[in-house]
Amino acid sequence: MRYLPALCILVLSGLASLGASTPVFVVNGVVNDPTGPPAAGTAVWLSQDRIVHKAATDTKGVFVFTSVAPGAIEIVAYKKGAALDGLDARVVGDSTVQLTLREPDVLPVKVLNQAHEPLPGARVKSMFVGGRFHVSVEDLVDLGFPSVRSDDKGMLLVGDLPRGSNVSVTVAHRDFAENRFPPVPVTAKALPIILYPGVRLRGQVTTPDKKPAIRARVSVFRVGAQGQREFAEGVTDPEGFFNVTVRAGEYLVAAHHTDFASPDPKPVTLVDKDENTLDIQMQPIRTVRGTVLTPDGKPAAAVEVAYIMNGGIRDQAMTIRDGAFLLRVPPGEGRVHVLPPDGYIPENPVDTTLKLEKEAEVALPPIKLKALPEITGTALNAEGQPEPGALVSSVDLDPPQWTRTGADGGFRIQLPRVPFEHTASFRVENGRRFQRGEFKVSFDELTPAKVQMKEFDPDTSAARRDRIVNNLDALVGKAAPEWACRAWFNTDGIMLKDLRGKVVVLTLWGGFDTLGPGKNRITELNTLYDVFQGVDDVVFVGIHDGGSDASEVKSYVERSGIRYPVGLDSEPFVTFGLYQTASIPQSVLIDKKGVVRHYEMDGRLLELIKALRRDG
Secondary structure: OOOOOOOEEEOOEOOOOOOOOOOOEEEEEEEEOOOOOOOOOOEEEEEEOOEEEEEEOOOOOEEEEEEEOOEEEEEEEEOOOOOOEEEEEEEOOEEEEEEEOOOEEEEEEEEEOOOOOEOOOOEEEEEEEOOOEEEOHHHHHHHOOOOOEOOOOOEEEEEEEEOOOEEEEEEEEOOEEEEEEEEEEOOOOOEEEEOOEOEEEEEEEEOOOOOEOOOOEEEEEEEEOOEEEEEEEEEOOOOOEEEEEEOOEEEEEEEEEOOEEOOOOEEEEEOOOOOEEOOEEOEOOEEEEEEEEOOOOOEOOOOEEEEEEOOEEEEEEEOOOOOEEEEEEOOEEEEEEEEOOOOEEEOOOOOEEEEEOOOOEEEOOOEEEEEOOOEEEEEEOOOOOEOOOOEEEEOOOOOOOEEEOOOOOEEEEOOOOOOOOOEEEEEEEOOOOOEEEEEEEEOOOOOOEEEEOEEOOOOOOOOOHHHOOOOOHHHOOOEOOOOOEEEEEOOOOOOHHHHOOOEEEEEEEOOOOOOOHHHHHHHHHHHHHHHOOOOOOEEEEEEEOOOOOHHHHHHHHHHOOOOOOEEEEOOOOHHHHHOOOOOOOEEEEEOOOOEEEEOOOOOOHHHHHHHHHHHO
8 A cells, every 4th residue: 555656736627526427537738849840740648547548649739638537647749750758647627738859869778587698578568757757668559659679689779768868667578577677867878687587377357247357457466564566467358368477476466447346455376387377356336425625625636535445445536626536446344545645634534434335325524634743752762861863763654754863852753744544653763872762653643752762682684585676695794896986076086995994884876766765765874974973983985877977976966965975986887787786776884894794774774884883
């Protein structure tokens, strides 16, 4: 369970309400060519719930889509000889957008199998371009979107990308589990990606009356502390059959269809054999209607509302311009849960519980929002005295939160959004001593926290295998490789050999990675840098990938608020190669003797630094 990513909200005209059926809106727009007249004859695709519609721009560069339902959409525009442009958005009314075609570029990708051999026949499943728009390639190709596959040398040329942008690409293959690399600059350097052997899951999705459910979405996922992580998604064919490939393991499988209610996700254990099968039957629909209001009583548009049954989401909807929403759910007991916009929480935080049987429709009273309150508290050391400068960090939030206690041991945390279940767990840890405490808050009844830390023994064990992204096992226990950088920032230059006697916190990163783990790691490192101010045996060093020029990296460092030394890797990714890093961010802890000790911290970065300081 998680929030949808922040999207552009499209609503420019036309107040509509949820009457007897879900309303529909018009989405139109203009595609511009910056070097000449409007881009006539441009192909434009609009995807919603994996159903794709196609249009073409007229002589004035205008395109139109009618009958667009409220909710998330993906728009992609393409014209031969130009780069793609697009927009991810949430539609809550009739809307107009503008897209601009730019100079195109190509990103070469080297697709390898687990033995690092070239893998032909791989394809691009989807892309996320410039941090702005998704391109669901496998859904668009049937309506004319260009598609390429890797050749006998494993080379996959991802074309038509905006020059100077960044892109995240998901690569798929019929016989392998798909894989994705995080946002990287569009560069002439070939980027490697490894696909691992996959296990196929087949089955049929049927309607409540046991007929084939055509174009149902089937998702294979797991749920962890940071929310739902999807591993694969497929769409049923005209006979209701689906086929997805993932790595062997335990998963949940869910189905979604616009005309039926979703059943409970089914747990499956997928093993290495030729056939893993699972059939899913959709359920009849019961309708739940309601409205969401702002704190001043006005309609709140573009607010997500979810229906929870047996701990899982059965349906999600979005309020339109008049604040109305409509949920289509199965019979049985569930609860209506509002996912308010950033900075708000429902005035009555308790979810509305419903037990739907024969009634076809239920109307709820208005749900009003209020400002999200601040979390406050005081940290005490093991002796019961206020502890200044302690690190306060979240345990189960996405994105994670970090702050430090003030001179009086007090702390204040203003979350950007309310957690899904209105609860959050935090840890308070002394920056120098092995003292720690934990506390949990509930936004249903928020009161100041008082946390007394206790002595603890650090956990210096190896990282959990399922958390590892880059396998650096071959480096652990050996002398850390000397980095090689062609430019430095926040320093005239620094060499690993000169840092003996100090714990080195090395992070390989890219400033273009502004979403998710990349941004979170830099925020954590900035906070820990402050924790260790005045300490002479801990050094933070960043190495930026070699695909950017010095001026770009300088800008990234400044925008990210980084004050510790940052080097720009020598081409072609020399340091990244020495540290076996294909996915970023990657932090490595090097002890005072220059030996690699840890490379995946599992939320233990502070205690591991302290342990290496103590070990000497």
